[in-house]
Amino acid sequence: MAYYLVTAKPDEARMAELRTRLQSGEVREMWPFGESLHYSLENARLRDDGTAVWEEEDYCRPPLAQERAAVLDDYFANIEVERVDEGRGWERIEGLQGMFDMLLGGRK
Numbered sequence: 001m002a003y004y005l006v007t008a009k010p011d012e013a014r015m016a017e018l019r020t021r022l023q024s025g026e027v028r029e030m031w032p033f034g035e036s037l038h039y040s041l042e043n044a045r046l047r048d049d050g051t052a053v054w055e056e057e058d059y060c061r062p063p064l065a066q067e068r069a070a071v072l073d074d075y076f077a078n079i080e081v082e083r084v085d086e087g088r089g090w091e092r093i094e095g096l097q098g099m100f101d102m103l104l105g106g107r108k
Helices: 012-024 034-042 065-075 088-093 099-104
Strands: 002-010 052-058 076-084
Touching: 002 012, 002 088, 012 034, 012 065, 012 099, 034 052, 034 065, 052 076, 052 088, 065 076, 076 088
Parallel strands: none
Antiparallel strands: 002 052, 002 076
């Protein structure tokens, strides 16, 4: 298993749809990556330049292949990964605001 710090440009027009899919549990139920992807996206952060960032646990080669095909490519562009030790990615971004809080404000 590997851990990655993921950076990507969110499609702001589609973030409400992604939030709905997360809240419905649809993403969480995807096998075998759903639980991890759900957690990562719920806790994703947003940099000042509008780039989303999160840590993701992954088993695929290339990294995030299944996640991209099922979810990520529909909502994000310019997806890049950097290998990190478990938890180090979250540590690096802990001071940033939540992605959904920033992009959707109070909307649920």
